[in-house]
Amino acid sequence: xxxxxxxxxxxxxxxxxxxxxxxxxxxxxxxxxxxxxxxxxxxxxxxxxxxxxxxxxxxxxxxxxxxxxxxxxxxxxxxxxxxxxxxxxxxxxxxxxxxxxxxxxxxxxxxxxxxxxxxxxxxxxxxxxxxxxxxxxxxxxxxxxxxxxxxxxxxxxxxxxxxxxxxxxxxxxxxxxxxxxxxxxxxxxxxxxxxxxxxxxxxxxxxxxxxxxxxxxxxxxxxxxxxx
Amino acid sequence: xxxxxxxxxxxxxxxxxxxxxxxxxxxxxxxxxxxxxxxxxxxxxxxxxxxxxxxxxxxxxxxxxxxxxxxxxxxxxxxxxxxxxxxxxxxxxxxxxxxxxxxxxxxxxxxxxxxxxxxxxxxxxxxxxxxxxxxxxxxxxxxxxxxxxxxxxxxxxxxxxxxxxxxxxxxxxxxxxxxxxxxxxxxxxxxxxxxxxxxxxxxxxxxxxxxxxxxxxxxxxxxxxxxxxxxxxxxxxxxxxxxxxxxxxx
Numbered sequence: 001x002x003x004x005x006x007x008x009x010x011x012x013x014x015x016x017x018x019x020x021x022x023x024x025x026x027x028x029x030x031x032x033x034x035x036x037x038x039x040x041x042x043x044x045x046x047x048x049x050x051x052x053x054x055x056x057x058x059x060x061x062x063x064x065x066x067x068x069x070x071x072x073x074x075x076x077x078x079x080x081x082x083x084x085x086x087x088x089x090x091x092x093x094x095x096x097x098x099x100x101x102x103x104x105x106x107x108x109x110x111x112x113x114x115x116x117x118x119x120x121x122x123x124x125x126x127x128x129x130x131x132x133x134x135x136x137x138x139x140x141x142x143x144x145x146x147x148x149x150x151x152x153x154x155x156x157x158x159x160x161x162x163x164x165x166x167x168x169x170x171x172x173x174x175x176x177x178x179x180x181x182x183x184x185x186x187x188x189x190x191x192x193x194x195x196x197x198x199x200x201x202x203x204x205x206x207x208x209x210x211x212x213x214x215x216x217x218x219x220x221x222x223x224x225x226x227x228x
Numbered sequence: 229x230x231x232x233x234x235x236x237x238x239x240x241x242x243x244x245x246x247x248x249x250x251x252x253x254x255x256x257x258x259x260x261x262x263x264x265x266x267x268x269x270x271x272x273x274x275x276x277x278x279x280x281x282x283x284x285x286x287x288x289x290x291x292x293x294x295x296x297x298x299x300x301x302x303x304x305x306x307x308x309x310x311x312x313x314x315x316x317x318x319x320x321x322x323x324x325x326x327x328x329x330x331x332x333x334x335x336x337x338x339x340x341x342x343x344x345x346x347x348x349x350x351x352x353x354x355x356x357x358x359x360x361x362x363x364x365x366x367x368x369x370x371x372x373x374x375x376x377x378x379x380x381x382x383x384x385x386x387x388x389x390x391x392x393x394x395x396x397x398x399x400x401x402x403x404x405x406x407x408x409x410x411x412x413x414x415x416x417x418x419x420x421x422x423x424x425x426x427x428x429x430x431x432x433x434x435x436x437x438x439x440x441x442x443x444x445x446x447x448x449x450x451x452x453x454x455x456x457x458x459x460x461x462x463x464x465x466x467x468x469x470x471x472x473x474x475x476x477x478x
Contacts, residue, residue, distance in 0.1 A: 050378050051330065062319055069325035076318045090304045091290055097297035102279065104332035150278050 003028040006048055006056040008035045009218035012111070013067030014055040016174040020071055020167065022211035024081045036123050068100045071167040084164035095160045099151055099168045103175065107147070110140030111178040114190075119181045119226050137190065144194045147172070152196040157203040165207045173204040180219045181226070231256040234276055234284040236263045237446035240340070241295030242283040244402040248299055248395065250439040252309045264352055296328045299395040312392035323388050327379055327396045335375070335403055338368030343406045346414070347454060365418075372422050375400070380424040385431040393435045401432040405444060408451045411458065 005021065007014045007030050021028050033039045033054055040052045049056040049065040056065040059077070064070055075086035087093050113136030117129040147159075154161035158169045176197070179187045191198055205212045233249065233256050235242035249256045261267045261282055268280050277284040277293040284293040287305070292298055303314035315321050345361035375387075382389040386397045404425070407415050419426060433440045 051374070064322055064326060066326040066329035068329050069322050072325055073318060073322035076322075090301065093304075094290075094292055094297050094301040097300055098292060098294040101294035101296050101332065104329065105336075108333070146279070 001060055004031050004058045005029070006031045006033050006045065006054055006058075008033055008040075008054055009215060010035055010222060011054045012174045012178050013171065015177070015215050016167075016170045017055045017057070017067055017070050017074075018215050019174070019208050019211050020074060020085070020170055022215070023208050024074075024078065024085070026074060026078050026080070067171065068167070071171065075167060082164075084162065085167055087166070092160070092162075096166050096168045099159055100171060102146075102151075103168075103172055106139075107143040107172055107175050110136055110143050111175055112136070113139060115178050115181050119223075123226075140190060141193075144176075144191070144197055147200075148194045148196050152200055158200065158207075165204055169200070169204045170208065173201050176201060177216060177219065180216070181223050229288055232259055232286040233257070234259045234261050234273070234282060234286075236261055236268070236282050237443060238263060238450065239282045240336075240402045240406050241399065243405070243443050243447075244395075244398045245283045245285070245295055245298050245302075247402070247436050247439045247443050248302060248313070248398055250443070251436050252302070252306065252313070254302060254306050254309075295399065296331075296395070299399065303395060310392075312390070313395050315394070320388075324394050324396045327387055328399060330374075330379075331396070331400055331403070334367065335371040335400055338364050338366070338371050339403050339406055340364075342368050343409060347409050347411075351450075369418065372418065372425055375428075376422040376424050380428055386428065386435075393432055397428070397432045398436070401429050404429060405447060408444075408447055409454055412455070 003021075003026065005014075005017055005028050007018060009015055009018070018030065020026075033045055035054070039045060040049075040054060045056075046052060048058060048063060051065060053065060055067055055070060056063065057070050057073075059073075064073055072086060075081045086096065114133050115136075116124060116126065117132035117136060121128050151159045156162045158165050159172070160166075160168070162169075176191075179190060182190075231249075231254065233242075233245060235246055235258055237243055237246070237260075246258065248254075261273055263282065267273060268282055274280055276286065276291060279293060281293060283295055283298060284291065285298050285301075286292075287301075292301055300314055303309045314324065342361055342364035345357040345364060349356050379387050384390045386393050387400070388394070388396070390397075404419075407418060410418075
């Protein structure tokens, strides 16, 4: 029975899991769960993930949710996955855990808050909320500053001075890519102070292309629809 | 060079790391960093952890922060740590990762700000924030329900149907213990509906005895002080009401 990945490409953590599978040649079936139609609240999907969130996977009889847990599971279970994604070395691995944990309380809230209070508000039946968006921008800037000055310290093209990407790079870059839904001017305003961050996004994209661009196509399509 | 653990026992994740070390006989030096005195904001501590948060560790030359990352590192790097804390089995381990991740955006996101904005803020020179408290309470009650109905499903004494504790049990129970400093009525209101949660807290406490109680002593002292202050405030209010004339309704 093939691995099933429950997905909506609008979701940042979903994209990280999809790109990871594709880059590593992990065979899977993508099962679409449309967030805008609230399909994640259906009784069928609640059986898969009682938290009603994406992504979720089913591998044989094994169900799992939370994207970091999924990425770690896939890296550990599929022998074709190269070591740099989730190194066996306990020191490197621990640093990856620390940035993944940091992401939850720091980076995650920024882009989500901005986007859900502005461009995606109508899709989720919420009012435009410029105050909420401003809060989100503050969170985002604080997080991007920390990535620029600390997580990208050193000379490596990737987080933690690594020369090859890890699951942390994929997870965090997909988070920041959510800003693609914004106006070009807004996105540039938010990202332009951070040169290392911009380069790192590009490095991660190049290291995982063509899959990165292919998986992110839906964001562009959604943006075009929203602009109509 | 012995492991250094930078901690404040008022910090929930600090307590989880300390209890874990004690339970597993890991030799360490506890370096107290007092949050209430702003010691985590000093430039010295920023050298240890630029995010200025607790806990943090230094093992030889290796520095690490984020309590889940620390617990996993200790479980992997120190011999003699029993498998049940962080199982080698990939499926069991992945499930532990999923509850640890869920914790960040749910239990932690509810419990910590709720306690802070109803009780602890003044101790740190900050105002109480009822709106933030109300938002946090929604997340907290939802998280406690999810613990009761999903994470503690089945007959195991611990999370994920386990019969022995993992790092997830330690992390989440230490978080919920922070509710001890709340008004007793408040705490009861939040926890009484959840019998499994209460039993699980007790199971985790027993499984990590006597270290659990010893490490929580600081929190329990804070609880006593806050209860005393509440009683004093209530008495004063009652006393002054009797002296003040009632406002006229004319």
